[in-house]
Amino acid sequence: MKELLLHLLLLHAFLAVFAVQGPVSSPIYASMAAFSPEGIQLGSEEHGKMDPPKKMLIALVVASSSLAAIVFSLVCLWVCYRKNSSKSSKNGGKSSDGEKGNGLAPFLGKFKSMKTVSKAGYASFMDYKMLEKATNKFHPSNILGEGGFGCVYKAQFNDGSYAAVKKLDCTSQDAENEYxxxxxxxxxFKxxxxxxxxxxxxxxxxxxxxxxLMHNGSLETQLHGPSHGSSLTWHRRMKIALDTARxxxxxxxxxxxxxxxxDLKSSNILLDLDFNAKLSDFGLAVTDAAQNKNNLKLSGTLGYVAPEYLLDGKLTDKSDVYAFGVVLLELLLGKKPVExxxxxxxxxxxxxxMPQLTDRSKLxxxxDPVIRDAMDLKHLYQxxxxxxxxxxxxxxxRPLITDVLHSLIPLVPMExxxxxxVTQPTAL
Known part of the structure; x- marks a missing residue:
């Protein structure tokens, strides 16, 4: 665009100078004059007989006509350029807004292109006032649980729907990073x-x-809370173990x-109305740990942390398998990971x-007394x-989690x- 404008300006300067100073017989001038009103009326024979003042007048008329044409062209080109720029900027703005969500705060710029498992297909930036209202200003009676950097609250929105809102105090960089x-x-994830x-x-x-919102809370609350696992039958516990492995x-x-x-642990395994289990709390989760393990800060929860990670800082997928084994022991024995x-x-x-798990007479x-007489002993040993x-x-x-998964599938009822x-109805 800039080059085209420069060429037109140079052409205009050339024609203006040539029209005033150059010879009238120039081919360029002759062709321009032929399209002027005077050129059409005078013809080539009369052209040579004209007085100098008339020649100067014609030259000025042609130069003025050329200048007007060039200015008109420049205006048209500029209008087209502005229209195209406006369209492209509007399209760019729509794309950006669609990715960010309405009112996306500047600090969340890095989440522009994030896709979520939500029906909308994109992560939604929610209005703080709406969350404040849905949780009754984060009233203590709506607290579902507590974590290292804040609490989780039950929220009810105007349309009657429910959700869980984790509120994090991010005054520290660690909290901001986890968020x-x-x-x-x-x-x-999906x-x-x-x-x-x-x-x-x-x-x-x-x-x-x-x-x-997971209506039955966490596995930790179900096992170690007021009910002491009374709602968790043997088959439900195996179902929870299978869901966690999946x-x-x-x-x-x-x-x-x-x-x-x-950071796999019973408090990060949540249960819905039908006791389907889902993993939560991914603030400490890492990707490609084999390459970045030396830069990782030791994190986790006492009782669930694998010994090689605790002692040497070595983190692999087998670290999660160790934590899963601890959760499995909680399900079997009804005891906390550390007492x-x-x-x-x-x-x-x-x-x-450990000494009693391999002794069939002691196991x-x-x-857990809640399930002690409710399972096939062969399944218990497995x-x-x-x-x-x-x-x-x-x-x-330790086995891969896929091997664990295949070991548990035959122990969980088809339904x-x-x-x-099962020959008898499954006890739920």
Whole structure:
């Protein structure tokens, strides 16, 4: 565009100078004069007989006509250029708004192109005032759980729908990093055993993540809360273990690059109305850990952290398998991963249970009393064997989560997602 304008200006300058100073017989001038009113009327014979003043007048008329034509062309070109620029900027603006969502805050610029598992297909930036109203100004009575950087609240919106809102105090860089990491990862995941992201928001140094509401809370609350696992039958526990294994297999085998959860525990396994389990809390999750393990800060929860990661900082997908083994022991035994023996003394479930898990005479006696007489002993021994393999101190001795998954499928009734055929109705 700039080159075209420059060429037209040069042409205009050339014609103006040539029309005033150059010879009238020039081919360029002759062709221009032929299209002027005077050229049509005078003809070639009269042209040579004209007086100098008349020649000068004709030259000025032609130069003026040329200048007018050039100016008109320049105006047309400029109008076209402005229209095209306006269209392209509008298209660019629409694309950007579609990706960001209405009112997207500047600090979330890195999430422009994130896709989520939501029906809309994109992560929604939600209005803070709407979340404040839905949680009754984050009233303590709506707290569902607490984490390292804040609480999770139950929210009810104007249309009657419910959600869970995690409120994070992000005054520290660690909290901000976990927030951004979780939102970014959840936008990529799409699996029935991974919690669904509904949106995110911000208010000064506070961040919010909005998830689907899981009405039966966490596995930790069900096992170690007031009900002490009374709602968790043997088949339900096996179903929860299977769902958890399926969620981990998705992270390890079907995500590209693979994802290591790094904080798998019973409080991060959430249960819906039908006790379907979904993995949550991906703030500490990492991708491609084999290349970045030296830059990772040691993180996790005591009792679930694999020994090689705790002692040497070595993190692999087998670290998640170890944590899964601890969860499996919780489901079997009804005990917490770490229990206090005295004010200054604790004991892990792995240390306590390991000698008894491989002894068939002792194993039935340490099973959670809620399910002690509710399962086939053969199935109990199989599950205990899987748990023992998962919590092996040496990572290479632990199975892949896919192998664990295939070991559990035959122990779960068909109506709950497994392949077990039961002669009697499944106790739910």
């Amino acid at each position: 951004e990491n979780e939102v970014e990862l959840l936008c990529r 699996h029935p055993n991974i919690i669904s992201l509904l949106g995110f928001s911000s208010d000064n140094d506070t961040r919010f993540i909005v998830y689907e 969620g981990l297999e998705y992270l390890h085998e079907h995500c590209s690059p693979p994802v290591i959860h790094r 206090k023996l005295a004010p200054s003394q604790c004991q892990s479930i792995v240390t306590w249970a 039935p006696n340490i099973v 599950v205990a064997a899987v748990a023992v393999l998962c919590v092996q101190p040496e990572p290479s001795y 709950l997602g497994g392949t077990l055929r």
